[in-house]
Amino acid sequence: MEGKQIVIVEDEATSRLAMEKALKKKNYNVISFEDSLKALDYIKTNPTFIDLVITDFRMPGMNGMELIKEVTSLESDISIILVTAFGSIESAVEAMKLGAEDYLAKPIDMFELRKRVEKIINNKKLKREVDNLKQRIDKFYSFSNIIGKSPQMKNLFEKVLMVAPTDTTVLITGESGTGKELIANAIHQNSLRKNNIFLPINCAAIPAEILESELFGHEKGAFTGAVNQKVGKFELASNGTLFLDEIGEMSLDLQAKLLRIIEQKEFMRVGGNKLIKVKTRIIAATNQNLEELVKSGKFREDLYFRLKVVHLKIPPLRERKGDIPLLVNHFLKKFGELHGKPEISISPEALKVLEHYRWPGNVRELQNLVESLVIFSNDDIITAENIPDEIISQSDFKTEIKKPHIIENSDNILIKLGEPLEEIEKKVILKTLRMFNGNKTHTAKALKIGLRTLHRKLKEYGEEQ
Ligand SMILES: Nc1ncnc2c1ncn2[C@@H]1O[C@H](COP(=O)(O)OP(=O)(O)OP(=O)(O)O)[C@@H](O)[C@H]1O
Ligand SMILES: [Mg+2]
Incomplete structure (x- = not known):
């Protein structure tokens, strides 16, 4: 627990020293004050370095409760534990109301003190990690990371913001690579469900038989190989968003089940007979023309109409x-x-x-x-x-x-595809000869042909008598 700064405020020397010793043993950075006003002064000058303040209640000068008020009014992340000799539940309750995280009654059990401190410090660490991760995720997916200032994209962003906070099903269409998944994610991130899961599933990548149990789950023994019960994606994402990518690839059979889940918010696991209720928000996407698929009987018309109530079209670049x-x-x-x-x-x-x-x-x-x-x-x-x-x-x-x-230059030639080989040969020979300043021996050697052959060729080209 190195680097964690704990401030102890306690006027009674024995208790102060005992706490200090107990915490230093655990490698915390401890600084103790006898005088609460001096302590406050220190806290105010170093608010960001301090993780925890442990304060006595009864002290000359400023008492523990007032100190808590002062500390909680600072712009900081400091936790507080109140120590009270009076064991009175009232002062503890009041301290907690003011923002203390915990309290301990005197005489202090040092084992208990260390346990509470450790818990607070660990929670803080966890909270910091979560905050950090959330910030990174927000930044990564945030709306502003979808780049676009064209009127079409601005219009799309507006629609996303409008539809995000509702629980409506959304259909996103657009050519491959236009950002369908990005928009789906933006809808989720701007919705009330943003702290729950965004679960993408690619309907084209999974064989139809497996897709059904992936989406709806299955009961133990539902089919050969179903050795355990499995919870499907609809259930997993009940508080979040399920992104059904490449919806055009879904079998007609599954389309019927999907329609039911959209309309009734309930379904059965494969091999099950219990209706399960879910609140899953569904966003579907495709780069196919669903209208065409409907005409050719590959996509259910009723599902198409149900999906396209909110239809976001992403224009090609x-x-x-x-x-x-x-x-x-x-x-x-x-x-x-x-x-x-x-x-x-x-x-x-x-x-x-x-x-x-x-x-x-x-x-x-x-x-x-x-x-x-x-x-x-x-x-x-x-x-x-x-x-x-x-x-x-x-x-x-x-x-x-x-x-x-x-570019043709002194040491290469430009050959067009389809050029007669004879022409190419002539170019190579004449240019090599020029490169060797007319020296035929060197030219023949470089081209790995006999000197006599070179003479004959040059005669053919009319370069030699
Ligand atoms: N407007 C944008 N701003 C920034 N990055 C974008 C934008 N649009 C798309 N991208 C990026 O381009 C890539 C493709 O986007 P995405 O996967 O969302 O496309 P898609 O429409 O789902 O494609 P496919 O149909 O092939 O699945 C991603 O890496 C995405 O981050
Ligand atoms: Mg995609």
Whole structure:
């Protein structure tokens, strides 16, 4: 328990020293005061270093109750234990009301003291860890981390904020990589369920027979292999949000069960005969056209209508090109920090190339590209030359930049696919000859052909009589 700072305020020397000794033995950092006013002074100057104050009740100057009032009014995280000689339940109750966490009656049992202190310190540690984790999760998923300032995205954010606090079922559609899961998560994080689980399940990744028991659970012996009872995802997420990804892949049979759970909030486990009630919020997503699936009989119409009451459509990236620079900079910062290149940036020309590309894989594709550009860049600036050919050639922005490896220079030749081999051979021979300043012996040696062959070829080309 090193580094934990405990302040003892006690005018009675024997009791003070005994407590000090008992706690120091456990490696706490202890500082004791005989005078409560001096103690308060110390606490006020070091509020963030102190974890716990143990104070006597009856003291000259300022009594324990007043000290508690003072300490709890500080902007700090200090816990308080009140020690009282009078064992009076009233003063203990009052102290607790004022914000003390615990109390001990005199004579103090040192074993008990250590136990209580340890409990308080551990709880604080746990609380700090939880707070920290929550903050990190909030930051990670928070709304502000969904990048977008295009009118379409702003409109989407508004709808998310409106629908989040309700328990309504939501359908999210959009091409692959547009951020469906991110939006689903934002709905959850902005809802009253945010401190409970967000449980994603991909209906396409799990075989139909297994999906049913994954979702609804099963009773022991429901089928071969069901050796134990299993609780399904609907039950697990009863206080949270269940994200049914790729809903278009769900079998018609399961679709019927899903409709029932949405409408009646109850279901039966596989092999069970008991109706189980749940409060699960359902968010479904798909990149398929559900209307088409309904027409072809692969998706239940009633479920479709039930799902699309609240329908959020995420536009593909190519329809909101204004978001591209923002996303590029966001990912540059993110991956720059991750890969130890925090200063990395992109040239205006390279950015133009990216802005005028169609992004069939949407934000995911953009994110992956930026990460690889960051990893493979040697400089602090990414230029059009660093961008892969496929993207350059499919971008509507035509850059003047020619890739260095396709420029013909003194020690290479440019070969077009489909060029006759004879032509290629001629180019190689003539250029090699030029490279060796007309020295035929060196040329033949480099090309691993006989000197006579070289002469013959040069004659054919009309370069020699
Ligand atoms: N607007 C955005 N801002 C920041 N990151 C985004 C945005 N949209 C998508 N992303 C990122 O792109 C990746 C793909 O997003 P997500 O998984 O939510 O897409 P999806 O629509 O569910 O795709 P699929 O249909 O392939 O499952 C994720 O890493 C996500 O964090
Ligand atoms: Mg997804």
